[in-house]
Amino acid sequence: MASKPSLSFYTNIPTPYQLSFFNELSKLFDLTVIYYSNTENNREWKFDLNVEYRTVVLNNNFIAKIIQKKVIDFHFSWQIFKLAWNDKSDYFIIGGSYWIPNAAIALTFNKIKRKKIAYFSEPLFEVRNKVKYAIKWLLLRILQFNCNAIFCVSKQAAVSFENFGVKLPKFIIPYNIDSKLFLQLNSIKLEEFKSKYKSANEKIILSSGSLIERKGMDVLINAVKEIDDPDLRLIIIGGGPDEQKLKDLCADDHRIIFAGFQSPDHIPCFFGIADIFAFASRYDGWAVVINEAIAANVPIISSNAVGAAKELITHPDLGLLCKSGDVQEFKNAMVSLLSNENKRIDIKKHSQKLVPLISSDYNANYVYDIFTRLLA
Incomplete structure (x- = not known):
């Protein structure tokens, strides 16, 4: 050889x-x-x-x-x-x-x-x-x-x-990324995550990124606060200097959960319980979290200032793009996908063709x- x-x-x-x-x-x-x-x-x-x-x-x-x-x-x-x-x-x-x-x-x-x-x-x-x-x-x-x-x-x-x-x-x-990590989930660990974050019929919107102004977590928080749905949960993975400011922004909205910085081996399980992945970054040259959502087969709502989203989500059948910083657009996109299970299923089906590319x-x-x- x-x-x-x-x-x-x-x-x-x-x-x-x-x-x-x-x-x-x-x-x-x-x-x-x-x-x-x-x-x-x-x-x-x-x-x-x-x-x-x-x-x-x-x-x-x-x-x-x-x-x-x-x-x-x-x-x-x-x-x-x-x-x-x-x-x-x-x-x-x-x-x-x-x-x-x-x-x-x-x-x-x-x-x-x-x-x-x-x-x-x-x-x-x-x-x-x-x-x-x-x-x-x-x-x-x-x-x-x-x-x-x-x-x-x-x-x-x-x-x-x-x-x-x-x-x-x-x-x-x-x-x-190693896309297989997001499909071959440990069933016991996944059940632990479900019992902690999705014990009933909650609809989970997941986001992941550093808690800094550029990542736009404030946009997602403001969008969720405007949605009147007691079963909605926004889980935010990540840590950073803006954590307390973002928690203050949530006020008393207990539907918004800060999960903190997570080791890489925990990330797939968070995607495993998510119904939607939302990413409102004000700028990212790429953003591997988009890869992770695609690999996990979770419908994506992303800012149009994210390189991976612009490159890969080229049609509404593959996910939804919102104007960077626009709270109303993110709210509308969330409501649209949360209320339409068939649309989420359709996006999941079409986005599978993107898996080899990432x-x-x-x-x-x-x-x-x-x-x-x-x-x-």
């Missing part, structure tokens, strides 16, 4: 949304994952990195620690120079902001070694100021010069690179095909 080609994947920190992707990539490549740090200031995730593939965790130097007080995802390690230069992999995927030292050094060193390199990215932020546009355009030449391709999490991301004159081949590789095994095989055939 022929040996597997080698791949190094450079990325900011371990996240629950990468682990299944890395597991699938390791089945096809001799994989090494290089993390720029073990965590960032706004993250609560903690992981055991005892995995089947090699991992390296770098340490930020004093320069990075100073800058991180203003820019959380700025990473610079003295180790990056030796590590990137000595990296013998056949193929490279580089993540993290293209202008931070770790990414720029990894890109440049492996270009010198004439390796196949793809940059992995969410959409670039728009810049209207001409001077700032020119600076960003110049910085993006780092990618134009060093990379063979851009792996974009969405079509919107691909367009954003085109708008800054990056003419490299672009492939859509969305953030992805699954790690599908996307890992696509990456293998890109490197070994399309970029060969």
Whole structure:
């Protein structure tokens, strides 16, 4: 049997949304994952990195620690120079902001070694100021010069690179998950969740995300407060600095439940008891929670400012999109789905065709095909 080609994947920190992707990539490549740090200031995730593939965790130097007080995802390690230069992999995927030292050094060193390199990215932020546009355009030449391709999490991301004159081949590789986790639920654990959150005939609207202004939990809370249905429950998964403010917004509406930060192994059971998944983020480049709802076969109501929703929910048969920040639209969408079981069943049926697109095994095989055939 022929040996597997080698791949190094450079990325900011371990996240629950990468682990299944890395597991699938390791089945096809001799994989090494290089993390720029073990965590960032706004993250609560903690992981055991005892995995089947090699991992390296770098340490930020004093320069990075100073800058991180203003820019959380700025990473610079003295180790990056030796590590990137000595990296013998056949193929490279580089993540993290293209202008931070770790990414720029990894890109440049492996270009010198004439390796196949793809940059992995969410959409670039728009810049209207001409001077700032020119600076960003110049910085993006780092990618134009060093990379063979851009792996974009969405079509919107691909367009954003085109708008800054990056003419490299672009492939859509969305953030992805192990979709099987949302179908193969532990029946005993699921019953425990039902007894705690859905003991009678409650209709559950689930949302998941950090409790910060950008995630729009206030929009969902205000929408639910306007719905006169004693059997309705809004369960919010997540923690964050706005928790008390959001609880105050609920006032005495006991239908709204804050479940707090949850470990990844609990998330599928929350989806398992949900009738609807609602996500009112004011902006998300992708949002893996949309993947999770699709995998769990739960009808989706989402803001139109969410990359995954715009990319995947292209017809009302696949879910409902609402204007970002519009409480009335979210209320109407909730009432529409809550009162129409046939509509929910129809959405669940049609959205199943989206499952392969958000699954790690599908996307890992696509990456293998890109490197070994399309970029060969």
